[in-house]
Amino acid sequence: MKPAKDFLRRPFTTRVPELLVQSIIIGLIIGMIVSIFRFVIDKSIHFLYFLYPYLAAHPQWISLYTIFTFFICILVSKIIKPYLLDLSGSGIPQVEATLMGEHEVNWFPVLWRKFVGGLLVSSMGLFLGREGPCIQMGALVGQGFAENIFECSEEDRRLLQCAGIAAGLSAAVSAPLAGVFFLVEVITHSFKPKECISALGAAASADLVTIIFFGTRPCLYLPIAKKLPVHSYWSLITVGIVAGLMAYGYQRSLLNTKWLFSKLKIIPMQYHSIVPLLLVIPIGLAFPHVLGGSHYLIDSLFHNPLIIQEEKLGQLSWILIPVVFFLLRLIFSMISYCSSIPGGTFMPILVLGALMGTIFATVFIHLGLIPTDNYTNIIVVSMAAYLGAILRAPFTAIILLTEMIGTVEQVLPMIMSVFIAYLILALLGGEPIYTVLRKQMGFK
Amino acid sequence: MKPAKDFLRRPFTTRVPELLVQSIIIGLIIGMIVSIFRFVIDKSIHFLYFLYPYLAAHPQWISLYTIFTFFICILVSKIIKPYLLDLSGSGIPQVEATLMGEHEVNWFPVLWRKFVGGLLVSSMGLFLGREGPCIQMGALVGQGFAENIFECSEEDRRLLQCAGIAAGLSAAVSAPLAGVFFLVEVITHSFKPKECISALGAAASADLVTIIFFGTRPCLYLPIAKKLPVHSYWSLITVGIVAGLMAYGYQRSLLNTKWLFSKLKIIPMQYHSIVPLLLVIPIGLAFPHVLGGSHYLIDSLFHNPLIIQEEKLGQLSWILIPVVFFLLRLIFSMISYCSSIPGGTFMPILVLGALMGTIFATVFIHLGLIPTDNYTNIIVVSMAAYLGAILRAPFTAIILLTEMIGTVEQVLPMIMSVFIAYLILALLGGEPIYTVLRKQMGFK
Numbered sequence: 001m002k003p004a005k006d007f008l009r010r011p012f013t014t015r016v017p018e019l020l021v022q023s024i025i026i027g028l029i030i031g032m033i034v035s036i037f038r039f040v041i042d043k044s045i046h047f048l049y050f051l052y053p054y055l056a057a058h059p060q061w062i063s064l065y066t067i068f069t070f071f072i073c074i075l076v077s078k079i080i081k082p083y084l085l086d087l088s089g090s091g092i093p094q095v096e097a098t099l100m101g102e103h104e105v106n107w108f109p110v111l112w113r114k115f116v117g118g119l120l121v122s123s124m125g126l127f128l129g130r131e132g133p134c135i136q137m138g139a140l141v142g143q144g145f146a147e148n149i150f151e152c153s154e155e156d157r158r159l160l161q162c163a164g165i166a167a168g169l170s171a172a173v174s175a176p177l178a179g180v181f182f183l184v185e186v187i188t189h190s191f192k193p194k195e196c197i198s199a200l201g202a203a204a205s206a207d208l209v210t211i212i213f214f215g216t217r218p219c220l221y222l223p224i225a226k227k228l229p230v231h232s233y234w235s236l237i238t239v240g241i242v243a244g245l246m247a248y249g250y251q252r253s254l255l256n257t258k259w260l261f262s263k264l265k266i267i268p269m270q271y272h273s274i275v276p277l278l279l280v281i282p283i284g285l286a287f288p289h290v291l292g293g294s295h296y297l298i299d300s301l302f303h304n305p306l307i308i309q310e311e312k313l314g315q316l317s318w319i320l321i322p323v324v325f326f327l328l329r330l331i332f333s334m335i336s337y338c339s340s341i342p343g344g345t346f347m348p349i350l351v352l353g354a355l356m357g358t359i360f361a362t363v364f365i366h367l368g369l370i371p372t373d374n375y376t377n378i379i380v381v382s383m384a385a386y387l388g389a390i391l392r393a394p395f396t397a398i399i400l401l402t403e404m405i406g407t408v409e410q411v412l413p414m415i416m417s418v419f420i421a422y423l424i425l426a427l428l429g430g431e432p433i434y435t436v437l438r439k440q441m442g443f444k
Numbered sequence: 445m446k447p448a449k450d451f452l453r454r455p456f457t458t459r460v461p462e463l464l465v466q467s468i469i470i471g472l473i474i475g476m477i478v479s480i481f482r483f484v485i486d487k488s489i490h491f492l493y494f495l496y497p498y499l500a501a502h503p504q505w506i507s508l509y510t511i512f513t514f515f516i517c518i519l520v521s522k523i524i525k526p527y528l529l530d531l532s533g534s535g536i537p538q539v540e541a542t543l544m545g546e547h548e549v550n551w552f553p554v555l556w557r558k559f560v561g562g563l564l565v566s567s568m569g570l571f572l573g574r575e576g577p578c579i580q581m582g583a584l585v586g587q588g589f590a591e592n593i594f595e596c597s598e599e600d601r602r603l604l605q606c607a608g609i610a611a612g613l614s615a616a617v618s619a620p621l622a623g624v625f626f627l628v629e630v631i632t633h634s635f636k637p638k639e640c641i642s643a644l645g646a647a648a649s650a651d652l653v654t655i656i657f658f659g660t661r662p663c664l665y666l667p668i669a670k671k672l673p674v675h676s677y678w679s680l681i682t683v684g685i686v687a688g689l690m691a692y693g694y695q696r697s698l699l700n701t702k703w704l705f706s707k708l709k710i711i712p713m714q715y716h717s718i719v720p721l722l723l724v725i726p727i728g729l730a731f732p733h734v735l736g737g738s739h740y741l742i743d744s745l746f747h748n749p750l751i752i753q754e755e756k757l758g759q760l761s762w763i764l765i766p767v768v769f770f771l772l773r774l775i776f777s778m779i780s781y782c783s784s785i786p787g788g789t790f791m792p793i794l795v796l797g798a799l800m801g802t803i804f805a806t807v808f809i810h811l812g813l814i815p816t817d818n819y820t821n822i823i824v825v826s827m828a829a830y831l832g833a834i835l836r837a838p839f840t841a842i843i844l845l846t847e848m849i850g851t852v853e854q855v856l857p858m859i860m861s862v863f864i865a866y867l868i869l870a871l872l873g874g875e876p877i878y879t880v881l882r883k884q885m886g887f888k
Contacts, residue, residue, distance in 0.1 A: 002884065009875065014871060191632070200838060407852065427461060428455045
């Protein structure tokens with residue numbers, strides 16, 4: 001047997017510190033970009049909450065707003081046309097293709113066009129997530145710094161792109177660990193120490209910047225008051241099974257909607273955004289608070305159980321309202337995503353999961369099967385199961401929701417329902433959503 | 445572009461459900477084995493807390509107890525001799541070697557010998573962790589079921605061994621996510637979906653069994669009352685730097701102690717346990733509550749800040765007590781680990797981290813640098829930094845401590861200090877501890 005010096009490396013021979021400093025720098029830059037992106041979208045959506053009720057009350061302005069919408073559509077088409085393949089959708093399939101060496105990206109034009117294009121369409125209230133665009137912008141910043149400033153090797157460029165991905169999601173949702181786990185579970189499928197520690201550095205520093213903008217809470221703060229009692233764990237099985245079935249339905253519908261849009265040859269691809277941009281107007285007039293990503297909707301579902309409003313709302317509304325909202329958001333978020341515009345599906349999936357959870361929770365409570373206090377537990381578990389199954393990324397879903405609810409006491413219930421949903425999806429033949437979207441775009 | 449059916453698999457063609465059922469079965473078995481292991485050790489250590497004060501009061505019995513110790517040493521030597529390479533230490537380096545195809549294990553004899561041998565030495569109060577042995581037993585159960593019951597392919601056997609590793613740690617500390625992350629970060633360095641989901645299934649079901657034995661709390665429950673205020677974050681840098689330096693010192697000392705023990709040719713290897721077994725007697729007579737893994741010590745440090753006992757204990761005791769305990773546990777846990785007996789270093793490292801945290805916290809509070817309320821925050825952050833650096837596994841450390849404290853509000857402070865400690869260790873040339881221990885044992 002030999003002593004320690006034969007096994008430990010010589011001091012100060014590692015390149016890790018250099019890489020970490022680079023990761024922290026790009027993390028800070030990404031944190032800044034994403035914070036501005038989030039801030040502008042948040043303000044715009046809040047403006048819509050004021051604008052649409054005003055339009056509903058003064059319908060004479062609607063036609064003017066419609067003309068404005070056409071103008072936005074043309075502006076967006078000008079921005080996205082030169083890099084349509086890179087700019088349409090969340091951008092995550094394209095990032096995967098880039099890391100696989102299947103695709104080359106010109107980082108700067110794609111970055112600013114995604115930023116401006118994404119801002120424009122999200123600010124109009126389309127049901128789009130900003131998480132995908134933030135992830136893609138993160139990867140592009142990583143690439144840009146690696147190519148132009150740090151002048152890295154090929155291997156280090158990849159590491160910084162990966163760090164950028166983690167930082168992008170971390171800043172988008174203010175949840176640093178979820179950023180890193182998304183990277184390893186969805187994108188790289190590996191857990192190499194150097195890759196992960198640089199991703200952690202970038203994710204934590206990006207999160208620090210968002211703390212300056214938005215405070216220490218996650219972008220969606222869902223505090224849970226009560227533990228789910230063990231004798232109510234059967235409900236997790238129900239949630240898991242239904243979430244798995246619905247996740248499979250979501251995957252099929254999304255791929256088929258995208259395919260149908262590709263058949264829509266009468267309108268050139270860069271103008272497809274006109275479909276959701278026009279459709280959003282009647283939706284906004286009817287239900288302004290459904291618009292957007294939408295944090296507001298989840299927040300209000302979470303804090304105002306519909307069940308207790310039964311007297312006010314009438315006999316069946318406690319179940320009808322979430323069902324209608326679910327269908328509306330399901331269909332319209334598909335149309336929004338598939339119309340070749342820069343916006344993602346991440347938050348829309350979470351919103352659907354939350355609506356599904358509301359349906360479960362109200363039914364269970366109405367039938368006296370679970371205590372009223374556990375309304376929020378079911379919502380959170382349902383969000384995790386639905387997201388975890390569609391992405392086929394159970395860990396990302398569990399870590400993200402845990403960072404959002406702020407306590408680890410729901411980990412075991414979440415694991416159980418995510419696990420079942422994942423299993424159902426796998427049985428039916430579902431695949432990781434970004435992988436199939438990537439293949440559908442023509443990459444390997 | 446093509447429709448969904450061209451990208452999703454045909455339903456009911458996946459083998460995932462079969463694998464998951466197998467993982468859950470081995471998870472339940474491992475949960476059972478580990479729970480019994482934990483239960484017996486806990487009871488024995490509690491008996492020692494009663495026995496040693498009695499011996500101190502009635503010294504005439506000490507010689508009888510010494511003879512009993514010799515008897516235990518001989519018994520242990522009989523148990524470990526036929527499989528000395530597999531049974532000495534935590535077992536994690538051996539598990540790594542097995543998964544790398546460097547080593548073949550005869551699972552059943554190693555399993556029961558590790559169980560009985562580990563019980564005997566841990567029950568005598570040596571400063572050993574049970575986490576390593578539980579991880580190894582988990583891997584062996586996975587291997588045994590794969591070879592003898594499920595009759596799996598080579599690839600599936602590996603998957604079940606991995607699931608067993610995750611289940612072993614999950615059950616040892618009642619923290620399912622930490623089990624999975626230990627597997628991917630320390631052992632496999634990959635994040636393949638099939639591997640992770642089966643590991644998660646095994647870890648969750650193993651955790652469920654421990655819930656039946658011990659309740660829903662982690663084995664070490666460290667609730668934190670107050671957030672660390674942002675203006676005290678400078679303290680994290682101090683903690684990170686010192687923890688990194690100490691982690692490097694730990695790695696060097698452990699490898700060198702093991703090397704020195706290998707020079708101790710006068711006693712055959714299987715009897716080396718006599719060194720710690722005799723040394724533990726005076727330690728137990730002086731400080732019975734320092735004995736064991738030791739959950740009790742962390743718990744008491746956590747809930748009884750020494751700083752407030754200054755009047756009772758005299759001028760400098762608030763700093764002297766943790767320093768003396770730190771040195772005592774550091775030296776004696778090295779001797780315990782390196783004497784070729786079945787026991788690990790995982791919990792002893794956490795205890796050292798907690799003692800280090802106590803020193804930091806008391807100094808900071810004494811100098812008026814941080815609020816008294818944040819005593820526990822510093823302990824937790826210090827545990828994470830020390831463990832994360834020595835294992836070079838920052839994520840495992842952060843997830844484990846988060847599951848232990850039960851809230852995610854300390855994630856960012858933990859990331860910062862673990863990050864710095866990791867960086868310092870990397871700069872000095874430290875390596876992942878189980879990798880270097882594996883190499884020192886002669887594996888690749």
